[in-house]
Amino acid sequence: MIKSITGTKDILPQEIPLWKRLESIVHQMFRNFNYKEIRTPIFEETALFARGIGEDTDIVSKEMYTFIDRSKTSLTLKPEMTASVVRAFIEHSLDKHQPLNKFYYISPMFRQERPQAGRQRQFHQFGGEALGSSSPLLDAEIIEIAYCILSELGLKDLNVKINSLGVPESRQKYKSILKEYLFDFKNSLSEDSRRRFDTNILRIFDSKIESDQALLKNAPLLIDYLDNESKEHFEIVKNILSQSNIPFEIDPKLVRGLDYYTKTTFEILSAKVGSQSALCGGGRYDLLVKQLGGEPTPGVGFAAGMERILLACANENSIILPDEKVDLYIVNLDKVVLHYKVYKLASTFRHKNLIVDFDYLNRSVKAQMREANKLKARFVMFVGGDEYKSGKITLKNMETGEQKLIEIDNFSLIADIIKK
Ligand code: HAM
Secondary structure, eight states: OOOOOTTOOOOOGGGHHHHHHHHHHHHHHHHHTTOEEOOOOSEEEHHHHHHHHOTTSHIIIIIOOEEEOTTSOEEEEOSOSHHHHHHHHHHTTGGGTOSOEEEEEEEEEEOOOOOBTTBOSEEEEEEEEEESOOOHHHHHHHHHHHHHHHHHTTOOOEEEEEEEOOOHHHHHHHHHHHHHHHHTTGGGSOHHHHHHHHHOGGGGGGOOOHHHHHHHTTOOOGGGGOOHHHHHHHHHHHHHHHHTTOOOEEOTTOOOSOTTOOSEEEEEEETTSTTOOEEEEEEEOTTHHHHTTSOOOOEEEEEEEHHHHHHHHHHHTOOOOOOOOOSEEEEESSHHHHHHHHHHHHHHHHTTTOOEEEOSSOOOHHHHHHHHHHTTOSEEEEEOHHHHHTTEEEEEETTTOOEEEEETTOHHHHHHHHHO
16 A cells, blocks of 8 residues: 655644645735735756755755756755745845845745654745844844744743844854864764754754763854844844843853844744654844845745644643534435435535535435434434425424424525524
8 A cells, every 4th residue: 555755744624724824924014014925836956955044054954855857857856945035035035026035935844854744855944034124123024924823823831032143254263262162072962963063063053962961061152243234133133022021031052043133033933842852943134135146135044844833822722723513414205316406506605705505415304314314414404304395394493302394495594594
């Protein structure tokens, strides 16, 4: 039997209402902040991500789904959306229409990571990207949107962590200071961290290995080596967040796994989802547009993992959805003769925007009633027998038990009763 690919998941009908709830909050919140939806293709040229995210990041060096297509082009299933949004922004000269562009998206992403709860190989992100302003107001706005969506979902145990990575010049200076500090301990570092020592030293802070963290305990911190502009920018972001009542903590070791960040970075974590606790992450990337071939344009954004968020919601029992009900179930009392009539009746009420179902399996009246109850039908219409011969049907309100005999052709009256 052919099964789904490791690290991918089917989203079955019973889970869809939760996804729709999440999606509707995402659409609503971004609309409130006047972000416009953007959709980009599932795959892009590999070079976009290699250049955008950085060759030495985990994503590019070991997680991308890259393949050569029949015209010998190297393509990659998108592992994240920021590079694609920036590519679209440059390609369509969107800055020519307006100086500030605010985008949002909901899309599947692909990374070949080791699957576990909250970590998949095809997963879904929603996120937002604001391109065209270096104002710290936008850094705060991006964090506020992420926080508000999670709060709107009823999540309580949230931890907002923020940091500043400064600009490349101050970061470069700091990297040599960190290198000097770690040099004596290099042989005691884990294999992964030893590799990062040479390729991407900041990422050593991300190590989950205790002995690495012990060595980092007294390491110099980037936040103490920030340039003045980044420092001021960070102060303003913190002030706005405080004034907006968004609780946050400063985490000087928050480095993020993508190379494009400048100044503010942030993550929101949940204590309720085990080891994969980062529900979302993002930050400012003032150099990315230029790096990908556009006019220098500052940007800031975030992305959130939808599977992880729904896991957190399930663990906190934070989403309570009303039962899905059928408006009308038509019970056929006189099966063979009335089949086509029942089909037509169902169709009539479906065109009046009611959720209507009936029996397609030639079942007994008792079995049809069982089905109506299982579907939580609000009304049942009985069609057949002497009533039908005299042009009438019985409509039963399943909540009150009240029954009415109605002319079969009085569709508006029947629809009005059901819609009330
Ligand atoms: P990221 O931190 O790589 O950032 O991913 C954002 C979120 O996607 C994570 O916090 C996590 O919730 C979710 N996620 C990542 N990988 C997986 C996975 N394998 N399975 C399930 N969920 C996952 C970015 O992607 C940046 N593009 C964010 C950004 C936007 N920065 C600026 N603008």
